[in-house]
Amino acid sequence: MPDYDSQKEGFLVSRATGNILPAIPLPFYPRSTGINVFQQGKKEHIGGLLNQFVRIVWLISGTCETLVQDRMQLIGEDTVCFFLYGEERMIRCVSPEARVRWLCIDGPCAETIMLAFRYSRIQTADYPAALFDKLDQIIAEDSPNMIRRKSCLCMEILAAMAGEDNLLHPHEKLIPKCLTEIRRSFTDPDFGLETLCEQFSVSRTTLTRLFKRETHCSPGRYILNERMAKAIALLSGTDLPIEEVARQCGFRDRPTFTRFIRRSEGMSPSKFRSAMSKETV
Known part of the structure; x- marks a missing residue:
């Protein structure tokens, strides 16, 4: 031996x-x-x-x-x-x-x-x-x-x-927890990649690599996608003021939210809401 x-x-x-x-x-x-x-x-x-x-x-x-x-x-x-x-x-x-x-x-x-x-x-x-x-x-x-x-x-x-x-390394159970936390917290303007890293005691590099492997998307982009989905739902389905829509989507102010929508949709939130209203008429 x-x-x-x-x-x-x-x-x-x-x-x-x-x-x-x-x-x-x-x-x-x-x-x-x-x-x-x-x-x-x-x-x-x-x-x-x-x-x-x-x-x-x-x-x-x-x-x-x-x-x-x-x-x-x-x-x-x-x-x-x-x-x-x-x-x-x-x-x-x-x-x-x-x-x-x-x-x-x-x-x-x-x-x-x-x-x-x-x-x-x-x-x-x-x-x-x-x-x-x-x-x-x-x-x-x-x-x-x-x-x-x-x-x-x-x-x-x-x-x-x-x-x-199917119980892998603890890191392998990390992504479902991150997804749950993102859906719960993306409306907080301070919430982001650093928040996830701190909460789950994992480095940016490791979290990003695991996240991309499981979702084919970076954590930051996934958070933005959640905010965009919420924004589209509120702009097309409610009459809430733009400032309130921005707040509920995790943006501190209307100008920041407007830049976000403009980069994605090529128009301001107001014009996007108007265009969506015309499509449903």
Whole structure:
């Protein structure tokens, strides 16, 4: 078993037969396991042709981006995901450091068994350190009894993957909260991107990147879109004074609101209201 110092730096242990499957007939076999330690910006990128096994990846600590089914995902501590035969595999550290436990299995039914659990491709579950420690100790053993024990240990590890499906890194739950807050607060002239960043303790860069990925729009533009939708509804559906419409849409004064409408619609709020009235006649 790797000692404590090697675990801090990362390690790899594998079965004695290497790429050759053991002679004992079993549905699948553990091939190798280990811990990778990544520093910020470092990544592992393996093309699909080189991925000739099922690989389970458990993030022990830190935050990483990973490619799952052609989509970049942000994952955090106690997040587990898996990759099937022939799938491109990429993981990149975005925190100061990240520790990643991985397990590779192969054999005639490795992929079938993995899919039979019907797990989400990314989910959260407590890292089963004790099970991995046992596997580390015997993975190089090649007696018939140990080969069977190793496969049974792998099944326990796969069972430990069960958790709350689709729960990603806390950042992944951030965008729905932001959308709710935007709809609740966009009428406040002081509300904006900085408000969201402060409220949810996230940087501008991270929030903007996640927001664009989920909504295809920046947070600032989304706020303006909400204000515009409200403005159109009030200008076309009510007789409220322009000053009141501006206030309810999150603008401090009529001139600022007028510039906003003019940039979007090419006319002043009054002319826009008149044009909308004519269309409904």
